[in-house]
Amino acid sequence: MISGLKNTTSSWFEAYAALSTSIMILQTAINQLLPLRLRTFVFSILKRFLSRLIASCVTLTIDESWDNCRNQLYVAAKEYLHSKITHANKNLRVGNLVRGEIAMAIQDGEAVEDVFDKIKVNWRFCVKEDELGRQQNQNNPPKLKGMYVLTFSEKDRKKVMDSYLPHVLSTYKAIKEGRKTMSIYNRINNNRSWTPLALNHPSTFDTLAIEPELKKGIINDLDRFLRRKDFYKKIGKPWKRGYLLYGPPGTGKSSMIAAMANYLKFDVYNLDLATFSSDSELMSALRETSSRSLIVVEDIDCNKVVHDRSKAVNVDPMFLKVTLSGILNAMDGLWSGNGDERIIVFTTNHKERLDPALLRPGRMDMHIYLSFCTFNGFRILASNYLDVQSHPSFEQVESLLEKVEVTPATIAEELLKSDDADVVLGGLVEFLEQKEMGGVKKEG
Numbered sequence: 259m260i261s262g263l264k265n266t267t268s269s270w271f272e273a274y275a276a277l278s279t280s281i282m283i284l285q286t287a288i289n290q291l292l293p294l295r296l297r298t299f300v301f302s303i304l305k306r307f308l309s310r311l312i313a314s315c316v317t318l319t320i321d322e323s324w325d326n327c328r329n330q331l332y333v334a335a336k337e338y339l340h341s342k343i344t345h346a347n348k349n350l351r352v353g354n355l356v357r358g359e360i361a362m363a364i365q366d367g368e369a370v371e372d373v374f375d376k377i378k379v380n381w382r383f384c385v386k387e388d389e390l391g392r393q394q395n396q397n398n399p400p401k402l403k404g405m406y407v408l409t410f411s412e413k414d415r416k417k418v419m420d421s422y423l424p425h426v427l428s429t430y431k432a433i434k435e436g437r438k439t440m441s442i443y444n445r446i447n448n449n450r451s452w453t454p455l456a457l458n459h460p461s462t463f464d465t466l467a468i469e470p471e472l473k474k475g476i477i478n479d480l481d482r483f484l485r486r487k488d489f490y491k492k493i494g495k496p497w498k499r500g501y502l503l504y505g506p507p508g509t510g511k512s513s514m515i516a517a518m519a520n521y522l523k524f525d526v527y528n529l530d531l532a533t534f535s536s537d538s539e540l541m542s543a544l545r546e547t548s549s550r551s552l553i554v555v556e557d558i559d560c561n562k563v564v565h566d567r568s569k570a571v572n573v574d575p576m577f578l579k580v581t582l583s584g585i586l587n588a589m590d591g592l593w594s595g596n597g598d599e600r601i602i603v604f605t606t607n608h609k610e611r612l613d614p615a616l617l618r619p620g621r622m623d624m625h626i627y628l629s630f631c632t633f634n635g636f637r638i639l640a641s642n643y644l645d646v647q648s649h650p651s652f653e654q655v656e657s658l659l660e661k662v663e664v665t666p667a668t669i670a671e672e673l674l675k676s677d678d679a680d681v682v683l684g685g686l687v688e689f690l691e692q693k694e695m696g697g698v699k700k701e702g
């Protein structure tokens with residue numbers, strides 16, 4: 259994550275260059291004012307002082323990306339330094355209203371001092387041209403990449419590496435976990451970067467109309483996954499989990515994703531496979547996602563590519579731009595890339611159409627079937643929508659739901675038709691009876 263551990267980074271050169279210029283001016287003045295022997299003495303003292311200064315400082319450069327992945331330490335430093343900005347900082351960047359608040363960061367060249375366990379460190383933010391990006395894509399204007407430069411005394415090197423940097427990372431995690439709103443990232447802007455929007459989906463595990471046992475199983479699985487960082491490390495496996503949500507339209511797959519994000523306080527990355535023009539573009543988009551995120555591929559059955567690996571190429575040249583192997587490689591690459599938690603969620607209305615390679619354990623760890631509305635599901639909806647826990651019509655609804663297949667989305671719509679619970683539930687019974695009599699047992 260740290261892109262360089264060296265005494266001579268660009269910022270040091272800048273400081274050194276500035277110092278050298280001052281020395282040259284000083285040298286001219288000294289030459290004119292002091293006798294030769296005194297001059298030699300002054301210069302030898304200055305030289306010794308400077309070489310000690312250089313040898314006693316360590317500089318770490320933390321680039322925006324590391325091994326083509328988003329550098330989590332860079333992201334952490336950005337959030338961490340937000341809380342370290344003081345009135346002494348006159349040169350700031352502001353923006354990002356995603357969470358309803360103004361984000362602040364230090365501007366190019368601005369420095370921030372931090373004290374940790376009796377050691378003093380200096381942070382500086384710098385901007386440089388992305389050389390690699392320019393070589394790879396000469397038609398586009400060069401992208402600017404930021405980097406944080408951390409300078410401290412050589413004697414504190416061990417403490418910085420062993421305690422201070424982990425402290426920056428854990429503070430960042432705590433900030434993220436304490437956040438009330440998450441973001442949902444989409445690829446717009448010619449697919450060149452992820453753009454965040456506030457994730458305002460109100461769905462939670464409490465509002466999800468699914469069988470209580472299933473709900474409990476999913477929550478336990480998520481909790482176990484989060485707890486097991488050290489376990490994954492011990493057994494030498496990447497710390498990741500894949501969920502496949504399948505079931506008819508309107509049974510709550512999108513609601514489940516929002517509930518997971520709200521429960522875990524994870525951001526969501528919405529991966530629309532159809533918008534990628536190549537496997538490598540998909541790979542780099544995945545690498546730019548941050549840790550503690552849900553990477554979501556909705557309606558994967560609509561992406562012809564994932565039906566059958568052998569036919570993945572040349573099925574529909576207009577449509578088909580990423581291959582199944584591309585997706586699988588990107589997923590494997592993403593997960594082996596760093597030790598941070600990743601969850602990937604695929605949704606489909608037609609599980610049977612997916613290539614088995616995608617479904618095998620290790621890729622999709624848990625297959626979750628979201629069914630037509632059960633009576634237990636209905637009770638959750640009635641409680642959420644009408645604030646009603648029991649009602650004389652419940653018995654009829656229960657017996658009708660055993661015979662008629664209706665999605666929670668349709669039931670939810672029926673429950674919204676009036677504020678009066680008696681009216682709504684009477685209407686729902688009538689609606690279900692009509693469905694039963696009409697012989698329309700299946701929706702859609």
Ligand SMILES: Nc1ncnc2c1ncn2[C@@H]1O[C@H](COP(=O)(O)OP(=O)(O)OP(=O)(O)O)[C@@H](O)[C@H]1O
Nearest residue numbers: 465466467468507508509510511512513666667670
């Ligand atoms: N299991 C559920 N629990 C609570 N609400 C649900 C559930 N399923 C559907 N709904 C309601 O129906 C709406 C549509 O559901 P949602 O988009 O989550 O379904 P979906 O399975 O993702 O559908 P599609 O496959 O068409 O994308 C939701 O906004 C929610 O109000």
